[in-house]
Amino acid sequence: MMKLANSALGLSALAFTLAACATTASAPASDEAPYYVREGMVNGLNPSIMAIWDMQVEVMDDYGNFDPALMDDAKWESLLANARELQRQSALMGEATNYVAADPNGTLTDPPEGTDLVAIQQRLDAQGDLYRAMSMTLAGHAGQLVIAAEARDAERVTTLVNNTQPVCKACHDVFWYPEEYTD
Numbered sequence: 001m002m003k004l005a006n007s008a009l010g011l012s013a014l015a016f017t018l019a020a021c022a023t024t025a026s027a028p029a030s031d032e033a034p035y036y037v038r039e040g041m042v043n044g045l046n047p048s049i050m051a052i053w054d055m056q057v058e059v060m061d062d063y064g065n066f067d068p069a070l071m072d073d074a075k076w077e078s079l080l081a082n083a084r085e086l087q088r089q090s091a092l093m094g095e096a097t098n099y100v101a102a103d104p105n106g107t108l109t110d111p112p113e114g115t116d117l118v119a120i121q122q123r124l125d126a127q128g129d130l131y132r133a134m135s136m137t138l139a140g141h142a143g144q145l146v147i148a149a150e151a152r153d154a155e156r157v158t159t160l161v162n163n164t165q166p167v168c169k170a171c172h173d174v175f176w177y178p179e180e181y182t183d
């Protein structure tokens, strides 16, 4: 279903681009509004997944699973809202065309030790398509979590929540800390 919606969108975007090309030259990607990756991580992606991980600790059984007996309506609603927010933020990141490692006028404190924003920018410039694809993988994963939360399927929720961190890490391995793997 998601795939169909995407290809329909792709087609209308293509039609739009062709129409635009007929009258004016298409604008270079750098004219697009920048997506600031660091700010996106800290303010966009991180809060919703942190809330989900905090909830897991609160409602887990002895094996770390979401325990349906400890989930009330408010908790299910909150889980659903956070899953939707994670999906929305990941898709927002994946739909961007102009990635900038950090907002030059940003107000965040220093990034984690070892973060090399210049190197990150080079990777973003060289592999923008991969970055977009990995963002969409996370959006798809969060979409599965939305469905599981809507169904109040605690077992499926547990699996998906436990499998989220590897999706984050897959992208971090390529764009954030690849130097760890060079020697």
Ligand code: HEC
Pocket: 037, 038, 039, 041, 042, 045, 046, 049, 101, 110, 111, 112, 115, 120, 131, 132, 134, 135, 138, 164, 165, 167, 168, 169, 171, 172, 175, 176
């Ligand atoms: C498509 C790529 C991508 C995905 C997916 C991704 N990240 Fe990131 N993340 C990055 C990049 C690039 C950096 C390094 C830039 C930076 O320092 O923020 C980063 C940095 C971070 C940081 C450090 C922020 C700081 O203070 O500088 C946090 C926290 C973070 N990510 C959390 C997450 C979490 C949680 C997920 C999964 C839910 C996730 N990220 C998924 C690309 C990604």
